[in-house]
Amino acid sequence: MARRNSGDYAVVWPRSAKAVEIKPLAKRLDTIEGKTIAFLWDDLFRGDEIWPILKQELGKRFTGVSFIDHDAFGSTHGDEEHRVLGELPGKIKSMNIDAVVSGMGC
Amino acid sequence: MLRVSAIAEQAGVPTSSLCCEGFLGQAKTTSVGLGYPNLALATVPGHVDVQTSDELRSNVLGTTVEHVIRNLTGEIASVQATADPDPQDIVFEGSFEEVNRLFLENGWSDGLPIVPPTKEKIAEFLAFTDLAPDHAIGKLLPDNRMATVWNVAVNGVMAGCRPEYMPILVALVEAMADPQYGVEHSGNTPGAETLIVLNGPLIKQLGFNYEQGALRDGFQPNTSIGRFWRLYLRNVAGFLLHQNDKGTFGNTWRVVMAENEDSLARMKWPTIAADMGAADRGAPAADSAVTISRFTGGNVIVSVFGDSAEKLLPYLGNALVTHSAWEVIFTVGMATGTYRPLLVLSPLIAETIAKTMTKQDVQNWLYENARMPAHLFEKYLWGWTNLVPGKRTLNDWVRLGKIPKVFAGNDPNRLVPVVTKPEHIMIAVSGDPLRSNCYLFVHNGMLGFPTTRSVRLPKGWRMKLSEAQG
Numbered sequence: 001m002a003r004r005n006s007g008d009y010a011v012v013w014p015r016s017a018k019a020v021e022i023k024p025l026a027k028r029l030d031t032i033e034g035k036t037i038a039f040l041w042d043d044l045f046r047g048d049e050i051w052p053i054l055k056q057e058l059g060k061r062f063t064g065v066s067f068i069d070h071d072a073f074g075s076t077h078g079d080e081e082h083r084v085l086g087e088l089p090g091k092i093k094s095m096n097i098d099a100v101v102s103g104m105g106c
Numbered sequence: 107m108l109r110v111s112a113i114a115e116q117a118g119v120p121t122s123s124l125c126c127e128g129f130l131g132q133a134k135t136t137s138v139g140l141g142y143p144n145l146a147l148a149t150v151p152g153h154v155d156v157q158t159s160d161e162l163r164s165n166v167l168g169t170t171v172e173h174v175i176r177n178l179t180g181e182i183a184s185v186q187a188t189a190d191p192d193p194q195d196i197v198f199e200g201s202f203e204e205v206n207r208l209f210l211e212n213g214w215s216d217g218l219p220i221v222p223p224t225k226e227k228i229a230e231f232l233a234f235t236d237l238a239p240d241h242a243i244g245k246l247l248p249d250n251r252m253a254t255v256w257n258v259a260v261n262g263v264m265a266g267c268r269p270e271y272m273p274i275l276v277a278l279v280e281a282m283a284d285p286q287y288g289v290e291h292s293g294n295t296p297g298a299e300t301l302i303v304l305n306g307p308l309i310k311q312l313g314f315n316y317e318q319g320a321l322r323d324g325f326q327p328n329t330s331i332g333r334f335w336r337l338y339l340r341n342v343a344g345f346l347l348h349q350n351d352k353g354t355f356g357n358t359w360r361v362v363m364a365e366n367e368d369s370l371a372r373m374k375w376p377t378i379a380a381d382m383g384a385a386d387r388g389a390p391a392a393d394s395a396v397t398i399s400r401f402t403g404g405n406v407i408v409s410v411f412g413d414s415a416e417k418l419l420p421y422l423g424n425a426l427v428t429h430s431a432w433e434v435i436f437t438v439g440m441a442t443g444t445y446r447p448l449l450v451l452s453p454l455i456a457e458t459i460a461k462t463m464t465k466q467d468v469q470n471w472l473y474e475n476a477r478m479p480a481h482l483f484e485k486y487l488w489g490w491t492n493l494v495p496g497k498r499t500l501n502d503w504v505r506l507g508k509i510p511k512v513f514a515g516n517d518p519n520r521l522v523p524v525v526t527k528p529e530h531i532m533i534a535v536s537g538d539p540l541r542s543n544c545y546l547f548v549h550n551g552m553l554g555f556p557t558t559r560s561v562r563l564p565k566g567w568r569m570k571l572s573e574a575q576g
Contacts, residue, residue, distance in 0.1 A: 009200060009205050010199045011199075014257065014261055015251060017251065018138075019251060019252045020139065020140065020250040021187075023116070025120065026121075028180060028181065032179060037178075042107055045155065050162070054166065054170065058171070058175075077552075079441045085109060085113055092119055093117070097119055099120050099122070100111065101122050101124065102121060102122070102124065103123070104125075105107045105132070
């Protein structure tokens with residue numbers, strides 16, 4: 001980025017360091033069979049239609065898989081957002097959740 | 107959506123984030139700011155809003171399912187952090203044109219020429235705050251960069267501000283970093299733009315326009331501080347078009363709106379800052395304060411006609427209802443009670459109303475009279491959008507305790523308010539003192555309530571200001 005010429009203006013960078021460290025993702029599952037998958041939803045963009053399709057298809061392909069629907073958590077967008085996100089780590093543990101599907105980014 | 111995934115990954119479980127095709131780019135840049143640049147995305151082809159049920163099903167089965175399985179079970183490549191410059195390093199030396207080209211090429215400018223941020227210019231700004239340059243104001247999503255006094259000064263220089271505006275710039279970034287404001291939503295598709303309202307003695311001390319053309323560029327403090335806001339969102343929060351800023355259309359940044367406090371004093375009406383409780387935040391009422399709120403748009407209310415409040419208010423009430431459409435989703439539903447429209451009255455209209463009414467009287471009158479039929483309100487909630495699922499009626503929302511009982515009833519033609527409390531109709535006074543126009547701003551309410559910060563002046567303010575103004 002830096003390029004030094006003789007000139008009239010010596011300028012600084014207008015941004016600042018990121019205040020977050022890059023972290024590794026969680027270990028992926030060895031299989032979806034027998035696992036518990038939770039769906040968290042922002043109440044937007046037809047997630048309530050997409051999740052049943054995903055559940056049905058995953059249930060057909062993987063034996064013993066179980067699902068926890070979005071209404072177990074509340075909306076992840078809007079005035080419930082901060083509460084729902086704050087409760088999530090505890091619920092992942094207490095509900096024995098193995099994986100999360102989150103939607104919808106549209 | 108991605109914040110959920112980041113929290114889940116942090117808690118040790120793999121995630122898959124469902125994302126429409128057009129939002130994959132934003133998702134990738136947002137993921138970086140969350141500390142997980144490789145969050146796993148599952149594509150939903152096209153955009154769900156215009157797909158039939160069969161098309162949606164076919165897209166999910168044909169693409170999304172496979173992505174979800176891959177996201178949860180497959181190996182995902184790790185990502186290394188890239189090194190950033192130290193904020194105080196000189197990153198470039200060159201002519202005015204070369205500096206501007208570099209800033210444009212790196213996305214650090216808004217397309218207009220910037221004033222080169224040299225250390226000498228930055229020092230002039232830092233002289234107008236008692237805070238240390240490395241003082242941390244807060245973290246700003248989505249890039250999750252630290253807002254500091256130093257980078258406030260840098261972007262103030264770039265925007266064409268004068269050094270004596272620095273106390274206002276710091277107050278603005280403090281408000282931006284307040285979780286109540288919710289800066290992380292600034293890149294959402296409605297493309298709202300912030301309006302900064304200024305109150306207090308700085309209006310006159312720094313020469314803000316608060317009369318004719320109050321919302322037009324042309325006065326240095328109004329204009330350059332408005333530009334600063336957008337540059338700061340770009341460079342520190344990280345809102346760049348085609349990346350984290352997904353405004354479908356967007357707005358250009360707004361100039362600062364200063365209230366006409368001479369008119370307010372004549373009427374004995376409180377300022378916006380006083381309405382927001384600025385004096386209760388530990389600052390004397392005489393201090394200056396900034397109030398920020400985002401608005402998707404607005405409209406002028408032209409030639410408001412009448413010699414009394416009784417004749418003028420129906421005109422304003424009609425405008426409030428006419429311009430409140432899908433926005434009422436933020437009265438009920440997605441973010442309950444966060445719809446806060448702003449009426450800007452010209453002093454001429456405000457002082458005619460104030461002959462017989464306080465500002466609170468006006469808010470109460472509008473709450474009681476600016477109403478729409480319940481069936482139309484419910485149509486906005488779920489008939490014409492898919493933003494509030496469940497097709498709950500207003501009666502359902504009342505039963506859930508989410509909104510006041512005034513919304514309940516059996517007659518679909520009953521009239522209901524557009525806000526949940528009278529004081530949610532904000533009223534400011536500015537613009538041409540001798541013209542009978544008004545203005546109404548409306549918005550999507552995902553940003554929490556408007557946020558106010560008092561402006562802290564440095565020691566020796568008067569002398570420093572006198573020297574700066576020559």
